[in-house]
Amino acid sequence: MVLAFAFGIVCRLIKSELAIPRDLYTSLSIYLLFALGLKGGVELSHSQWQQLLVPAIVTVALGTITPISSFLTLRYLGRFSIADAAGIAAHYGSVSAVTFIAAEKFAITNLGEGSVAPFMPTLLTLLEIPGIQIALAIGVIGLAKAKRTESVATGSPVQDVSGPSFGAVWHELLTARSMVLLIGGMVIGCIIGYEGYASVKPFFDKGEWMFKGALTLFLLEMGLVAGSRLADLKHAGAFLIAFGIIAPIVHGALGVYMGALAGLNAGSCTVLGAMAASASYIAAPPAVRMTLPEANPTFYLTAALAITFPFNLLVGIPLYFRMALAMVGNDLP
Amino acid sequence: MNTHTLTLLTIVAEALLKDRLIHEVRHAGAKGFTITEVSGEGSRQRRVSEILGDNIKIEVIAKQETADKILTTLQKDFFPRFAVVAYMSEVQVVREDKYV
Numbered sequence: 123m124v125l126a127f128a129f130g131i132v133c134r135l136i137k138s139e140l141a142i143p144r145d146l147y148t149s150l151s152i153y154l155l156f157a158l159g160l161k162g163g164v165e166l167s168h169s170q171w172q173q174l175l176v177p178a179i180v181t182v183a184l185g186t187i188t189p190i191s192s193f194l195t196l197r198y199l200g201r202f203s204i205a206d207a208a209g210i211a212a213h214y215g216s217v218s219a220v221t222f223i224a225a226e227k228f229a230i231t232n233l234g235e236g237s238v239a240p241f242m243p244t245l246l247t248l249l250e251i252p253g254i255q256i257a258l259a260i261g262v263i264g265l266a267k268a269k270r271t272e273s274v275a276t277g278s279p280v281q282d283v284s285g286p287s288f289g290a291v292w293h294e295l296l297t298a299r300s301m302v303l304l305i306g307g308m309v310i311g312c313i314i315g316y317e318g319y320a321s322v323k324p325f326f327d328k329g330e331w332m333f334k335g336a337l338t339l340f341l342l343e344m345g346l347v348a349g350s351r352l353a354d355l356k357h358a359g360a361f362l363i364a365f366g367i368i369a370p371i372v373h374g375a376l377g378v379y380m381g382a383l384a385g386l387n388a389g390s391c392t393v394l395g396a397m398a399a400s401a402s403y404i405a406a407p408p409a410v411r412m413t414l415p416e417a418n419p420t421f422y423l424t425a426a427l428a429i430t431f432p433f434n435l436l437v438g439i440p441l442y443f444r445m446a447l448a449m450v451g452n453d454l455p
Numbered sequence: 456m457n458t459h460t461l462t463l464l465t466i467v468a469e470a471l472l473k474d475r476l477i478h479e480v481r482h483a484g485a486k487g488f489t490i491t492e493v494s495g496e497g498s499r500q501r502r503v504s505e506i507l508g509d510n511i512k513i514e515v516i517a518k519q520e521t522a523d524k525i526l527t528t529l530q531k532d533f534f535p536r537f538a539v540v541a542y543m544s545e546v547q548v549v550r551e552d553k554y555v
Contacts, residue, residue, distance in 0.1 A: 411471055411507055415536040419507065 123224070124336045124435055130345015131432075134352070142343040150340045155219060157326040157333055162243025162304075163311020164319045167397020174241050175392075180384040181245040182396045185252035188373050189215025190387045193260050195324060195369070200361045202421070204268060208261025209410045209417025210362075213426045214369055216402030220344065221431065222246050223328070223337060225439045226395030229389035232443065233452060237389035247304045249397055251295055254406050258291060272419065291413055300405045316382035317363065351428040358424045366401075366429030370438050376397030378445045388446040395442035400434055401426035464522040465513045467493060468527070468539040470508035476533075479515075483524040485517045486554055497538060510538075515555045516546060538544040 194216040196207035377398030381391035491514045533539045
């Protein structure tokens, strides 16, 4: 699968005209997210809610910390503008579903079936939203404040910084494709349980050929997109490149550590670490573009797609896995 | 043939703005519009169409005042922050009541 991603990058480097039609890309992402939600729901219908509580709290805490730490680092160490720093922070506060799938697969390959807690997809949906919201709020409030200071200094009237209201942003985030598919899939999965799932399992299950094939094609497309963004790396600057590598390591370590505190096993800690370390590229970009259009998309998309995503895939996930083993050990029978 | 002169307002914008622009067009009192998917390049930095979608073109035929109203809104809320261009021209139509 990593090879498909690399192949996508190579195709762009040799300037091949290969392109995945946008409709196929959309279809693949719908399929992957729905399959993820469905399986998560089926597992959820057989697990106890009490087990979920502490990991859920820890996940929301992670979703609160990562956008703030990202923003502060970018703003005060990287000297990015308020909008750019908040835009990038929204991506790092949110989570990448494909990184999640890759981390889960890595843990299962190394520790065996059942080594990742069944409620992890629920945590994925919990982590998706708060990070984006917090970073956007920081950005919008920060910009409004800056404009007010500026207009006081120049004596000009306060410019109206109208944008979509926070209600509209909430609505957009909660009804975004990724959110609706994950939650809808989970609800359906919860209702149908194992018996109902058995009839669609060959089509949707993560262990089946169909899912693996779709994921491979999706990664090829990700490679193509990342490859076309490589040229933008030189605009991104050394600081952003370093941030795209160091931020996931720090957030990943934090995720693993907090997972261990919540009593998760090694496999689940690996996945939680990868989730905290990953940067969104499905839900976050449109939300940021709508609410913080002042932020330069070159920065946030290049960082999330061309730096952090491949880094997590190749180096990050094995690293979080080692951290998890060191912290909680392999307690599986 | 009995033709009337009306204004054709053409807006080219990033696809993400579709719903908000439709809202503005309707709000200004236009009776209808046509949207097509388009692509191109402009003065802003290279568009990131892989993730955020291509451009759309919205065409509105309306009274001069309606077109002016939309253009004023665009100038205030959209031009400074988003990738949008808009231009007006005169067109001849039959069945004027269809548009105003």
